Amino acid sequence: MATTLSQGDRLTRRRIAAMDEALGHASDIVIADGVGAVSISEVARRMGMKPPSLYKYFPSLHALYDALFARGQRLENDFVAEAVRAVEPGLQGLLARSEACIRWAMTRDGRAFGPLLYWRPIPGFEPSPESFEPSVEMVDGFRSDVTEAVHRRELAPWADNDDTVRLLSTLVSGICSQQMANQPLASFEDGIFSSLTTSALTMFVRYHQEEKP
Known part of the structure; x- marks a missing residue:
């Protein structure tokens, strides 16, 4: 039987997808330019969003490194x-x-x-x-x-x-x-x-x- 995702489920999926995308971009940066080149602003730019929006998923640069x-x-x-x-x-x-x-x-x-x-x-x-x-x-x-x-x-x-x-x-x-x-x-x-x-x-x-x- 088909079920409808709740708003909470949809938000969770969007959050996971956004974090996965961010980590993908961050790993690309590491390969191209080294670990020190990773920044919230650059990852956000590659995702087409403003840096404050990325902070909703990673409250700091170190949180991004932790992930x-x-x-x-x-x-x-x-x-x-x-x-x-x-x-x-x-x-x-x-x-x-x-x-x-x-x-x-x-x-x-x-x-x-x-x-x-x-x-x-x-x-x-x-x-x-x-x-x-x-x-x-x-x-x-x-x-x-x-x-x-x-x-x-x-x-x-x-x-x-x-x-x-x-x-x-x-x-x-x-x-x-x-x-x-x-x-x-x-x-x-x-x-x-x-x-x-x-x-x-x-x-x-x-x-x-x-x-x-």
């Missing part, structure tokens, strides 16, 4: 989740998860949202707890795979700790950062830094398979 951060992290999480969907948990999941993060950083979405996720290019900006939650979920996925890898004796018992995840995060984000900064349009296989992924992960695994240093 960009949240969207980017969700997109990365989705990309990684798909990459590990059919992979055994444990070491294989850990390796697939790590490679997927680097591959995502080299996609259009990675170029649009990665600078906010991997760097801190905006003075005074920190993501809100709500927007940061997907980042926590990402780390939890890595942590779970580390624990499972130790349980399966794929990594040494001493590796089952947060420092192992932090070290892996440093390695992965370092490759992402170097690749984005120096050769953002390269393919994963041809990137001068991304092509080192297998070597870097092999060193990481061998280190965590040895007796505790």
Whole structure:
């Protein structure tokens, strides 16, 4: 049976559509001119509205950055989740998860949202707890795979700790950062830094398979 949307439903849909459009324009600006080029006035101009109208959806520039951060992290999480969907948990999941993060950083979405996720290019900006939650979920996925890898004796018992995840995060984000900064349009296989992924992960695994240093 057909139903009629209430005025509240219509307003909600319009609000969501407007916010999606604004974030699309903001990500285009990041790709073309960098994170610092994003402004309420420029996004509003591209939407054909006055800046005060955009403030109804984003009360400040930092609120717009916060929404960009949240969207980017969700997109990365989705990309990684798909990459590990059919992979055994444990070491294989850990390796697939790590490679997927680097591959995502080299996609259009990675170029649009990665600078906010991997760097801190905006003075005074920190993501809100709500927007940061997907980042926590990402780390939890890595942590779970580390624990499972130790349980399966794929990594040494001493590796089952947060420092192992932090070290892996440093390695992965370092490759992402170097690749984005120096050769953002390269393919994963041809990137001068991304092509080192297998070597870097092999060193990481061998280190965590040895007796505790």
